[in-house]
Amino acid sequence: MLLIKNGTIITMCSDIIENGEVLIDKGKIIKVGENINVSSNCEIFDAEGGFVMPGIIDAHCHIGMWEDGLGFEGDDGNEITDPVTPQLRAIDAINPMDRAFKEAYENGITCVCTGPGSANVIGGQFATIKTKGKRIDDMIVQEPAAMKVAFGENPKRCYNSKKQTPSTRMATASILREYLFKTKNYIKNKDKNENFDMKLESLIPVVNGELNVKAHAHRADDIFTAIRIANEFGLKMTIEHCTEGHLIADELAKEGYAAIVGPSLTTRSKVELKELSFETPKALYKAGVKIALMTDHPVIPVHYLPMCAALAVKAGLDEEAALKAITINPAEILGISHRVGSIEIGKDADIVVFDKHPFDIYAKTKLVLIDGEIAFIDAKHKN
Structure with a gap:
């Protein structure tokens, strides 16, 4: 004891x-x-x-997927060869020996949800893990924890450079709908169909509402596209980043989806981030949206999550709400509040x-x- x-x-x-x-x-x-x-x-x-x-819990990061201090050899977060890769599992890429884990737990970050990046329309499966361990199998709290999907700038930029679809927002949404429809049909005809499809198998729990979708969306229009598709298919979903959330906070509150906000401690490095502000968590919270804060590590080193929460308080977020946004709220959003938070x-x-x-x-x-x-x-x- x-x-x-x-x-x-x-x-x-x-x-x-x-x-x-x-x-x-x-x-x-x-x-x-x-x-x-x-x-x-x-x-x-x-x-x-x-x-x-x-x-402390980081509800969205890529720790162990982009390893600290390494280039290509430690970059395992985006499979930019196919815009649809739901079968990919974060646990097959996370390196617990990445020294960022040590910095995480030494600074009080004990649990993280980590997984693929946002190059692909459907990027693969996140895992929720404890931050200390040598073997990923022994660190798992929840796997899979969510399915990553991405809207907006990243998929169109990555595939436009390859001269293939998607190179527009229309195509991104269309590809996602296509695979959701294919999965519904696959489920309907599964007993008759002898052809195993690993992509569609991976999407079955998504279509059945059993696995949460992490929807990468910065801009207001992309957030609404994510909501439109989630409502069409009855998906469980969280809005990841939600950078322009403060511009549409009342609308988001009506929809009832939680927002995992950030990374806010960064420059406005691309067009989608022109409205980046630490005031976003305050606006969402006041409107009634359940929020968690993220680092998006390695964008912000994961151990700076408490600092991000403090800066949100400085920008007007209630202190208790900020504490909840890095403890019990991410635990509830991730579905692990029976264990942590x-x-x-x-x-x-x-x-x-x-x-x-x-x-x-x-x-x-x-x-x-x-x-x-x-x-x-x-x-x-x-x-």
Whole structure:
């Protein structure tokens, strides 16, 4: 057993507990509160007045897919040879030895959803994983976690340079519809059809509404195209990036799709980003859209996710909403809130102790637990 004491507990499921305690056993949280009675052989970590919060979750990144400090050899995120690749699985490309993982967990990022990029209309399958481990199979929380699809600039740019479709937004939407229709027909005739199609097999859970679609869309018109197609086919979907979301926040609130916003700590490097602003999360939140924040690592290094949340607060987002946007909201959006995202009895002991408020630029991690195991501990507390 391990008891974390003398900390301000940001539970993300109930009120903040001043000078609270968290008891952990066998990788799970078993008690949360004040003055918890423990046996004499229980290990104790003194938070010394610091802040204790759930492990931070990045709901959209590409960690391990574009490896840190490498060029082509570590670039495994986009298969730019075919605009339709739903059969590709992130777990076959993620390298847990990428040093970005160490930077992630040492800074309190304990869980990420990572996967293919946005070159293809249908890019492949994301996976949700813990950030510490040597073997990807042992790090998985959810796989597949979502199917990546992309609208707007990226697919048309990648394939226009090859002189093939799609080179327009019309073609991108048409290709996606075509494969969704093909999959519906494939399901209908599966018992009669002896021809196995791996692409269509991979899309069956998407068409059945069992697997979420991550829809890459920056511009307002692309966001509406994603919504149009999702509504046509009854898809489960989240809007990824949602850069112009603040321009259409009321409309998005009516539709009910969650938005995973970012990366905001970047330059306006392409046309689609001309409206890039840290005020987008505030506008969406105030309109009633459920939001999470992302880094899109390696666009923003994944360990800067708390900084992105702090900058969103600076731009007007409610502080509690910003904390939720990197903890319980991504957990709920990804469908893993039964395990992570808050400090609650029965959940995985993914916990971070900061010496200052996590949005303080000077805040440092004192302790990081993943599944109750110490992923990081500061020099002062090492034996």
